[in-house]
Amino acid sequence: MNKIVRPLLAVLLSVTGIVAATAQPAVAATESTALAPGLVLSSSTATLPAELSALATGKRIQYLSTSITGSAITATGLILTPRTGKKNRTVAWAHGTTGLADQCAPSTNQAVFWPEARTAVAELLSRGWTVAATDYPGIGTPQAHPYLIGASEGRAIIDSVKAARNLDSALTPQYVIDGHSQGGQGALFASQIAPSYDGNLVLKGTSSIAPVSNTDTIVPLIPGTAGQGYLVMALYGLNAVDSAVQPSAILAPPAKAKVGVLSSGCLNEILAAYENLSATQLLVGGTVPDAVLAKFVQYDNPAQTAPSAPILVVQGTEDEAVPYFVTADQLIPQLQAYSQPVTFVPIEGATHDTSVIESADLVADWIAARFA
Template sequence: MNTIVRPILAAFLSAAGVLAATAQPAIAEPAAAAVAPGIVLTSSPATLPAELSALATGKRIQYTSTSITGSTITSTGLVLTPRSGKKNKVVAWAHGTTGLADQCAPSTNQAVFWEEARIAVAELLSRGWTVAATDYAGLGTVLPHPYLIGASEGRAIIDSVKAARNLDPALSTQYAIDGHSQGGQGALFASQLAPAYDGNLVLKGTSSIAPVSNTDTIVPLIPGTPGQGYLVMALFGLATVDSSVQPLNILAAPAKARLGVLSSGCLNEILAAYQDLTATDLVVGGTVPDAVLAKFAQYDNPAQTAPSAPILVVQGTDDDAVPYFVTADLLIPQLQAYSQPVTFVPIAGATHDTSVIQSADLVADWIAARFA
């Protein structure tokens, strides 16, 4: 099973008798010796959703990446090659939240290759671009998934592009990034990391749709709302990189009683398991401690350092997962404080997911202009 439940959660769930096997076997990590990021370890034909199979052929890959501590790790993902009109460029697709366990990797589970993601990726493929779609670290490997740890996501995104070019050396060094929600956050982190991390690649632009940001502002709003499962996942994401964060000391007893869903289910099941709890049922005292909020800000908030390429941010005004004001009033000024141009496109009435669907053409047009 995914090691998100090890060691923090395993003892609790084992005692409760709720450990569950995942759908995909965990992938072993490479030897301890350092390996260049982006090396393709395995490649096999992938079965794509119908919306994409007409547009592209796919390969599921295991590739080397780097943890936030600098160690070599394995990530998985898809490389989608357009069937026609190839323009020799790569766009990295960074997916929204799917869950924490191994079976929640979109490269092997089409149920979590969300509709909005398929529409966005189909539009990219229709422009003739190769799409590298990472699962991020820990989804489908023996690692825990460092959920919302931006520097981890950013490395996995960049290394998926390196892996695509290792599969097809004819691909250009120019690339762009397109991400939604968790992936929108990861895309912004990748832009921050790129100058020092992407080697000879050339990032031309980053599109970020409904990105997670300013988590120290969002988190206090979550207890007692239908989105409480996101907070449970985020606590365990923090715990993968910071041992001072102990989810079992933060979560209240009713929330701990439902932790089995983190290994047995994916996003929808996790949200359903926690949606009806009160704030005090979710976390001790009904509020997340200030010290933990500071950790969220440290690890999860983009715009702490300068982006390296132009940025497009798209945000629906009716988003109930990432509140509009967080993006419009907080994130955009933070990004504008740096030298790279920032384009902000609000979409009136759009939700967290429909913002992706309604902006698919706009985003692809913006990326095409960056490549041009």
Template sequence: MNPALKRHAALILAALLAVSAVLLPGRPALAGPLSGTVLSSATATLPSELAPLATGKRISYLSTTVKELPITATGLILTPKTGKNNKIVVWGHGTTGLADQCAPSTSQAVFWPEARAAIAELLRRGWTVAAPDYPGLGTALPHPYLIGGSEARSMIDSAKAARNLDATLGTQYVIDGHSQGGQGALFANEIASAYDGPLVLRGTAAIAPVSNADLFAPLIPGTPAQGYLVMALYGLQAVDPTVVPATILAAPARQKTGVLQSGCLNEILAAYAGLTASQLLVGGALPASVVTKLSHYVNPGQAAPSAPILLVQGTDDEAVPYVITAGPLVTELSAYSQPVQFIQIDGATHDGAVFQSTTTVANWIAGRFA
């Protein structure tokens, strides 16, 4: 057996034995006390922007799938060197790729500059930062890319793991994320009251979050963003085996799928950018059934949030359309009782919105903790 698979199998076996010992008959796994259990911890080498501000631990910890089965996940816990208080902020990173080498906790090449800037400001406020990789990045499982419920569970469980590592941390936490991480943050807000146990979610900040996949996914074929769509198909397959990308992708696109394991985001985008719609997909368009499944798994706003929401969006975003965040997403989230604040950043690109909002977002988080 592959050593990574063998190690993962051993961890899952231990988790399953523990779960079977403590969960009450008929009680769902998400209500169990073990998610967030730290399975391993090692000193992490942090990027130069963060090393003066924090000490880091790379951890593996117990989380759950969208079907409530135990899995292992990985990530970083960053502890401020000065001014530390007892609050936790979870940072949800933007898309890095599908393969294990695309886990930010082990590869500084995909620990994006905008993520470093955002985390640095959080650390300066004295907050411990939990930065999950998301399931399947850094473990032997496939990564359920853009499956919001998967990202959400690993985010909440990373906050639990931070408390398990540091008994001085309190129960209050906020989730802050960008792009894929912004989408995960919104999903986490929807499941927090049922999933986070003793923790108290004070709010979620979502910068350029992915949403309304049914509106924009059909428009992607033939554009430079096609690599995102290919990854999304494989993300769907990770939770729904009836989705078979090999039957959806056209031959020229199928010939490039090796890059999904050999490369990360930039390599994937470059590999697919030049294809026409008919070279990407059989018939040049997404099947309606796939669009429906993307909508179900990818779109936040399908359930009531449990804490206030901050949305930040740049008007010149080249990856997540401004009109989708400012229009449908704001409307969908505002239909519930929790307050939604929307901040528009004129002229900001997808990553630029993070750089230009680090202080604004941190101030909003501070207000939530206050």
């Protein structure tokens, strides 16, 4: 490692909370090695859920990514290598909401490696594709998690593919993204930023299952419902990138009294903590201020710029978290306004989670066609 890279790496590891002595880059650093997004800082053998361990070996990695302002940050995730198949194509799996805290990283906490995610990833592995599965920034790393900040998710997703190729030089530059919910939103953002961000990678397509979109429609529907924990997390996600959004000034006292669950629990605990509050117990005045709603639009809504590869959107008609009409009547026309082909597949009777399970084969077939 040259005299410039070594101290820079040491400083970066220090400020991001990674102990330099434990960092084991899988690709030996040379004088030409840059501290570029996707650089693997450390790698260790991962313990996988039983549904996946028979299909793949896994590495838990820490890798470089960038914030939405362009500063260097770290992220964690899994690189899953199938036991059979050509293994030379990569699918980036972008998971649905798990929480905000470090213990909510699917790479280390199998309890939040949701059953639907296991089904989807198992199908990808069975096709012989390497799977890069980011935890997203701030889940497993010191910084706050920018929950639902699409440009943050998109960078972490793309950089996980770069990290996979840094671990395995046999992987081709071609990749496809497959995401659910938060990850479906992140997948769409990754497609938007790929031409300026993914370097020599070649994005062949994006599958997006029940993606978060049009938050200016969804957010006003949440107060007073069982999904209020999502809104609390989303406010803190905005705060992670925009200090003008102060959750303490937006949340009502009963809601503020429960914010400790954001650091002590994960999704299910957060939803349970907030599900029984009334709208006025959740928010001052019972509604999200218009200025904050505008911030959600700015940071969270995909389809504001053009995607760069074909898109598959899957949506359950009985989705309780992302309303079907938001995807069918708003997001799909927004995506169709651009030049990339858009395939929309409604799943009759499917919920937010069962849509992933019921579409696993369909999604994998669509991905195979992109690689073909």
